[in-house]
Amino acid sequence: MLSIDITHRQGDFTLECAFDSDARVTGLFGPSGAGKSSLLRIIAGLVRPDRGRIELAGRCVFDSARRLQVPAHKRRIGYVFQRARLFAHLNVRHNLGYGAWFAREKPGRARFEQVVDMLDIGPLLDRRVTGLSGGEQQRVAIGRALLSNPAVLLLDEPLASLDVARRQEVLPYIERLSAQSELPIVFVSHQLDELLRLANRRVVAVRDGRVTFSGPTAEFLARPSLLGAEQARDAGVLLRGEVVTHLPEHGLSELTCGAQSLYVPHVAHPAGAAITLHVRARDVMLARQRPTDISALNVLEARIESLVADGDYAVNVHMQVGEQALEARITQRSAEALALAPGQTIHAVIKSLALAEQAWERLGSI
Numbered sequence: 230m231l232s233i234d235i236t237h238r239q240g241d242f243t244l245e246c247a248f249d250s251d252a253r254v255t256g257l258f259g260p261s262g263a264g265k266s267s268l269l270r271i272i273a274g275l276v277r278p279d280r281g282r283i284e285l286a287g288r289c290v291f292d293s294a295r296r297l298q299v300p301a302h303k304r305r306i307g308y309v310f311q312r313a314r315l316f317a318h319l320n321v322r323h324n325l326g327y328g329a330w331f332a333r334e335k336p337g338r339a340r341f342e343q344v345v346d347m348l349d350i351g352p353l354l355d356r357r358v359t360g361l362s363g364g365e366q367q368r369v370a371i372g373r374a375l376l377s378n379p380a381v382l383l384l385d386e387p388l389a390s391l392d393v394a395r396r397q398e399v400l401p402y403i404e405r406l407s408a409q410s411e412l413p414i415v416f417v418s419h420q421l422d423e424l425l426r427l428a429n430r431r432v433v434a435v436r437d438g439r440v441t442f443s444g445p446t447a448e449f450l451a452r453p454s455l456l457g458a459e460q461a462r463d464a465g466v467l468l469r470g471e472v473v474t475h476l477p478e479h480g481l482s483e484l485t486c487g488a489q490s491l492y493v494p495h496v497a498h499p500a501g502a503a504i505t506l507h508v509r510a511r512d513v514m515l516a517r518q519r520p521t522d523i524s525a526l527n528v529l530e531a532r533i534e535s536l537v538a539d540g541d542y543a544v545n546v547h548m549q550v551g552e553q554a555l556e557a558r559i560t561q562r563s564a565e566a567l568a569l570a571p572g573q574t575i576h577a578v579i580k581s582l583a584l585a586e587q588a589w590e591r592l593g594s595i
């Protein structure tokens with residue numbers, strides 16, 4: 230889908246990035262100033278790198294060794310920026326039409342309607358864009374990019390300019406887009422929760438212009454050192470479960486995880502749906518005996534695989550629950566008090582509410 234190997238110097242900042250991704254959604258993660266937007270501009274052909282090679286959806290668009298440089302307008306890139314950048318003097322319909330105007334193969338009426346339906350922007354078509362909320366504007370910007378019939382869609386922190394409520398309003402549309410379309414997407418974010426929801430298979434992490442990680446999202450999540458100080462507290466695992474039933478009287482849903490039950494705050498997916506939970510290592514307690522009379526609803530029997538000291542006082546305990554990995558981050562003191570060792574059977578205790586506001590997603594597998 231995507232193969233990059235470039236070097237580019239801009240002022241004092243050098244971008245030196247090489248990675249491949251065959252995932253349909255590739256998450257580009259990194260702190261502010263890491264070089265994410267610069268990399269997208271290079272992929273889009275808006276900036277010419279000093280050297281290297283770029284392949285997009287099976288097509289080489291830049292190769293300094295061969296002096297090949299496909300111009301931006303011929304790369305078939307859909308680009309959505311942090312701010313919608315719509316044309317204020319045009320209404321929504323004409324802004325969308327502007328995207329189609331650039332398409333090599335013009336989208337037909339059916340495609341137009343499909344995009345409008347997917348983004349729920351039908352009622353907005355005749356409105357002026359200046360009167361739209363930030364979330365509505367971003368949905369129109371995504372529609373405009375899709376109607377340019379791109380081969381690759383680049384989303385550069387499309388939620389960054391929105392407040393929390395608007396973010397939650399737009400996120401499901403991007404989720405729908407990534408679930409329903411075959412289009413390769415590069416999604417840039419410095420928010421881990423967004424990344425887990427949208428790019429749950431493949432992450433490329435960038436810091437100071439260099440790639441620090443490129444691989445499965447689950448592997449990335451398990452390595453706090455890669456997440457940066459701000460998000461290290463979110464380190465953990467992605468755990469797959471299947472919805473068994475809903476318990477509306479308690480606002481809960483019951484899942485199975487292997488042969489074990491797991492209770493989570495109500496999820497909107499039907500019985501039988503496979504979903505993914507982000508379980509933070511710091512939210513997992515361990516008990517040698519199965520605890521009784523405790524408020525936590527989830528007690529999973531697990532097997533300890535390894536204990537890895539993290540700093541002077543903390544230990545990361547890697548476990549298996551059936552076929553899946555689980556991780557607990559506990560104090561060194563607790564690990565000693567419980568005499569934890571690889572091979573032991575242990576009980577992992579997780580509060581249901583620790584699994585709220587999560588990366589729920591319907592997925593076949595990770």
Ligand SMILES: Nc1ncnc2c1ncn2[C@@H]1O[C@H](COP(=O)(O)OP(=O)(O)OP(=O)(O)O)[C@@H](O)[C@H]1O
Nearest residue numbers: 239240241242259260261262263264265266267268
């Ligand atoms: N045209 C330019 N000339 C010189 N330096 C630049 C130019 N554009 C960006 N930079 C520098 O390159 C570095 C990376 O910037 P970039 O915008 O790519 O980061 P980012 O990861 O997208 O950050 P953010 O999340 O804040 O958007 C920054 O130090 C920035 O100041």
